[in-house]
Amino acid sequence: MNLSLNWITLRVRDLEASLNFYHSILGLPVDRRFESRGRQIVMLGPEGQPKIELIQGTDPALKPECGVSVGFEVESLDKAIENLNNQGIPVARGPITPNPHLRFFYILDPDGFEIQIAEHS
Template structure:
């Protein structure tokens, strides 16, 4: 079997708050947005990459304390920190450098899910 990652689903309380964070703050493009069975859904990411699927209106909520996090690569961790600080987004953990080739830190999305931003060198 040969598989590739297509999307990761986050069940959110308010899709507009989540779109503000993932699209306007982190810069993920909105690939498509639609309603299905009374649920608002947005797919974020470019055509070539796996997507983040945001679903509002789900009866099942995944709680952030269940260990779910989403990771993104950035070109410059220092530039990311500066930009997030200017937008009022606090860093909740890090920066951490487990080896000379990797640095990362964590922020929280509007639902409390951890979002890791990492720089590989």
């Protein structure tokens, strides 16, 4: 079996707040937005890459403390921290350097899910 990751679903309380975070702050392009079974859904991510699927709900299916995080890679961790700080997004944890070739930190999305921002060298 040959699998490729298609999307990761996050059930969010406030779709517009989450859309602002992932699109306006993190810069993920909106792939499509639609309604299914009465729920608003937004798919975000660059063409040809796995997507983040945001589904409007009243109670997230996963609690933020469940241990699930979403990771993104950047060219410069320091620039990412500065950019996020300028937008009022504080670093929740880190930066952490587990080995000489990896540095990362975590921020929180509007529902409290951990978002890891990593730099590989």
